[in-house]
Amino acid sequence: MTNTQATKIAVLGTGGGGRAHAAKLAGLGYEVHVGTRDPQATLARTEPDMMGNPPYQQWLADHPGITLNTFAEAAAAADEIVINGIDGANSVQALTAIADAMAGKVLIDYAVPYLYGAEMEHPWPTPWGTMPKLDPCDTDSLGEQIQRALPAVKVVKSFVTQEQETVVNPKTVGGGEHTMFVAGEDTDAKKAATELLTAYGWSDVLDLGGIVTARGLEMHAGMHSAIGLALGLGTPFGVKVVR
Amino acid sequence: MTNTQATKIAVLGTGGGGRAHAAKLAGLGYEVHVGTRDPQATLARTEPDMMGNPPYQQWLADHPGITLNTFAEAAAAADEIVINGIDGANSVQALTAIADAMAGKVLIDYAVPYLYGAEMEHPWPTPWGTMPKLDPCDTDSLGEQIQRALPAVKVVKSFVTQEQETVVNPKTVGGGEHTMFVAGEDTDAKKAATELLTAYGWSDVLDLGGIVTARGLEMHAGMHSAIGLALGLGTPFGVKVVR
Numbered sequence: 001m002t003n004t005q006a007t008k009i010a011v012l013g014t015g016g017g018g019r020a021h022a023a024k025l026a027g028l029g030y031e032v033h034v035g036t037r038d039p040q041a042t043l044a045r046t047e048p049d050m051m052g053n054p055p056y057q058q059w060l061a062d063h064p065g066i067t068l069n070t071f072a073e074a075a076a077a078a079d080e081i082v083i084n085g086i087d088g089a090n091s092v093q094a095l096t097a098i099a100d101a102m103a104g105k106v107l108i109d110y111a112v113p114y115l116y117g118a119e120m121e122h123p124w125p126t127p128w129g130t131m132p133k134l135d136p137c138d139t140d141s142l143g144e145q146i147q148r149a150l151p152a153v154k155v156v157k158s159f160v161t162q163e164q165e166t167v168v169n170p171k172t173v174g175g176g177e178h179t180m181f182v183a184g185e186d187t188d189a190k191k192a193a194t195e196l197l198t199a200y201g202w203s204d205v206l207d208l209g210g211i212v213t214a215r216g217l218e219m220h221a222g223m224h225s226a227i228g229l230a231l232g233l234g235t236p237f238g239v240k241v242v243r
Numbered sequence: 244m245t246n247t248q249a250t251k252i253a254v255l256g257t258g259g260g261g262r263a264h265a266a267k268l269a270g271l272g273y274e275v276h277v278g279t280r281d282p283q284a285t286l287a288r289t290e291p292d293m294m295g296n297p298p299y300q301q302w303l304a305d306h307p308g309i310t311l312n313t314f315a316e317a318a319a320a321a322d323e324i325v326i327n328g329i330d331g332a333n334s335v336q337a338l339t340a341i342a343d344a345m346a347g348k349v350l351i352d353y354a355v356p357y358l359y360g361a362e363m364e365h366p367w368p369t370p371w372g373t374m375p376k377l378d379p380c381d382t383d384s385l386g387e388q389i390q391r392a393l394p395a396v397k398v399v400k401s402f403v404t405q406e407q408e409t410v411v412n413p414k415t416v417g418g419g420e421h422t423m424f425v426a427g428e429d430t431d432a433k434k435a436a437t438e439l440l441t442a443y444g445w446s447d448v449l450d451l452g453g454i455v456t457a458r459g460l461e462m463h464a465g466m467h468s469a470i471g472l473a474l475g476l477g478t479p480f481g482v483k484v485v486r
Contacts (some may be wrong), residue, residue: 230451
């Protein structure tokens with residue numbers, strides 16, 4: 001695949017998840033357009049981010065062929081697929097602002113709607129503090145909120161049940177013998193997401209139905225964290241739907 | 244095992260889940276004491292219950308060796324383990340009323356805290372109507388509520404991620420190659436629950452930690468229902484933690 005023929009894909013967000021997708025997609029031959037709120041500010045940073053990721057300019061130098069731009073410019077550059085790696089609390093607002101650039105395109109959303117810092121009467125202690133509250137939860141989902149806010153965009157909720165390093169390298173767990181899920185209103189969009197997952201190495205992708213099922217996927221965050229802590233932080237694992 | 248030496252175990256609730264456990268336990272040689280709110284009323288019913296289960300007196304006639312009694316009498320009869328099959332909305336109240344009968348014993352709780360009939364701005368339609376709301380959810384769990392209400396009882400949340408017919412017959416799915424979870428404050432109580440699960444046929448039981456992790460297990464209800472609907476209602480399935 002030469003660069004002029006490469007499929008253009010956008011990844012919004014420069015955190016660990018966004019980096020995992022951007023690096024994998026570049027390796028697969030995609031022309032990767034990464035979006036960030038303020039590219040100059042992102043490139044000016046010289047310290048690791050709050051999750052300990054190295055400064056983005058340094059990461060970018062190690063990953064040639066990836067373009068950093070604004071959210072809107074990256075989304076506009078995508079041929080078909082935009083991946084949302086913006087944090088859950090800011091996703092609806094940031095995506096609504098660039099809705100026009102994504103009209104008719106597929107938006108794969110993996111954000112967890114964590115509301116950090118919300119006080120709880122009964123906190124769930126973890127080694128890093130407490131589990132953040134989900135908002136929305138159960139009676140709505142971030143996936144649905146995004147779909148309602150961007151009716152001209154084909155939203156697919158996926159990836160969210162896994163660490164993003166495992167999403168892009170599924171065969172590192174059980175030889176890939178575990179399950180990934182897609183949820184959304186548009187069948188073709190879910191097919192496009194499934195093809196991308198197949199390129200990542202997934203062989204079992206289960207279509208859960210409409211975007212309303214994003215509730216189940218987002219609420220899996222609690223069980224995902226509990227399993228991860230039970231196995232030992234950093235132990236890779238997957239969840240296989242046996243049937 | 245003769246009847247006089249049999250371990251006495253209590254199952255609270257006469258619905259489909261309670262029946263599955265009672266029948267399995269009787270088959271395993273336990274002396275099974277089933278508890279219900281009003282035994283006379285339960286035995287007087289001649290119509291199927293709202294889930295289509297046959298009248299209890301008829302079921303009981305087909306399952307000799309099972310004793311029906313009040314919640315308190317059944318719980319008091321148990322040597323060590325009481326299984327809570329009371330519906331989520333009524334569990335805390337019904338169990339609090341019989342706390343003394345369970346002091347020092349293990350209570351395995353599999354109830355989902357569904358609040359049926361709660362109106363939602365964004366309902367989740369299903370073939371049977373809508374998904375019921377979870378209450379509590381995310382910032383608390385029914386498992387924790389029960390443990391707080393009954394401090395002298397060793398609460399273990401388990402079974403809840405599965406249909407109870409599969410819980411008692413795990414090998415009907417993937418030869419048993421899927422995962423069951425236990426959560427609770429008391430290590431010996433989780434050991435007792437795990438031994439019961441082993442007798443049921445489970446080979447992979449994962450201890451998630453304290454009772455707070457019941458949140459993850461209860462919130463899995465959404466994904467469990469979504470997977471079940473995606474595979475086709477009634478298709479048995481399990482979830483395996485691949486690691």
